Amino acid sequence: MYRYGSEIACIAVIKSSKVNFTLASSHCEQMGANLVSVKTLDKLQMLIEILGDSTNFWVGLDDMVEEGTYVWREDGQVAFKINATYSSRQMAEVAMNGLWDHPREPNNYADNEDCIQLKQSTTHGELRLNDYKCFTRSKFICEERIRFV
Numbered sequence: 001m002y003r004y005g006s007e008i009a010c011i012a013v014i015k016s017s018k019v020n021f022t023l024a025s026s027h028c029e030q031m032g033a034n035l036v037s038v039k040t041l042d043k044l045q046m047l048i049e050i051l052g053d054s055t056n057f058w059v060g061l062d063d064m065v066e067e068g069t070y071v072w073r074e075d076g077q078v079a080f081k082i083n084a085t086y087s088s089r090q091m092a093e094v095a096m097n098g099l100w101d102h103p104r105e106p107n108n109y110a111d112n113e114d115c116i117q118l119k120q121s122t123t124h125g126e127l128r129l130n131d132y133k134c135f136t137r138s139k140f141i142c143e144e145r146i147r148f149v
């Protein structure tokens with residue numbers, strides 16, 4: 001159980017079974033949780049402390065429904081939309097406050113990357129967001145948020 005800002009959350013890091021994005025998402029839902037949100041650098045830092053040198057974990061962000069529109073699984077909030085004025089990379093970096101593995105990601109490589117992972121970034125020397133193929137079997141992170149009342 002971790003605390004960040006005014007919220008606490010139960011975080012489950014699942015390393016034992018590697019599954020594709022949709023299965024990872026439904027495993028979390030079966031626990032009454034969601035794939036983890038990583039909306040702030042503070043939250044990213046918390047996960048970096050938990051995960052250390054491990055890499056490639058599904059998180060709760062994808063653009064499966066509409067290419068270039070990235071939606072958080074937790075609450076359906078749009079993280080950002082790729083925008084015609086800025087390049088997708090610029091847009092991601094602006095919209096997501098440096099959470100992506102900048103400057104390369106998200107790149108929708110081979111027009112086939114709609115699901116987001118945390119991976120070790122060579123640019124940053126620690127975990128950052130990266131888009132990847134949804135069918136890839138990976139470790140994943142579930143989160144159940146508990147808000148203070």
Ligand SMILES: *[C@@H]1O[C@H](CO)[C@@H](O)[C@H](O)[C@H]1NC(C)=O
Nearest residue numbers: 081082083084085086091094
């Ligand atoms: C693209 O993003 C820039 C910077 O946020 C903004 O000024 C512009 O209005 C956006 N363009 C569209 C088409 O949404």
Ligand SMILES: *[C@@H]1O[C@H](CO)[C@@H](O)[C@H](O)[C@H]1NC(C)=O
Nearest residue numbers: 019020021022023134135136
């Ligand atoms: C994940 O695996 C399940 C079970 O094999 C399959 O039904 C589903 O289509 C897969 N999802 C993706 C995104 O590959």
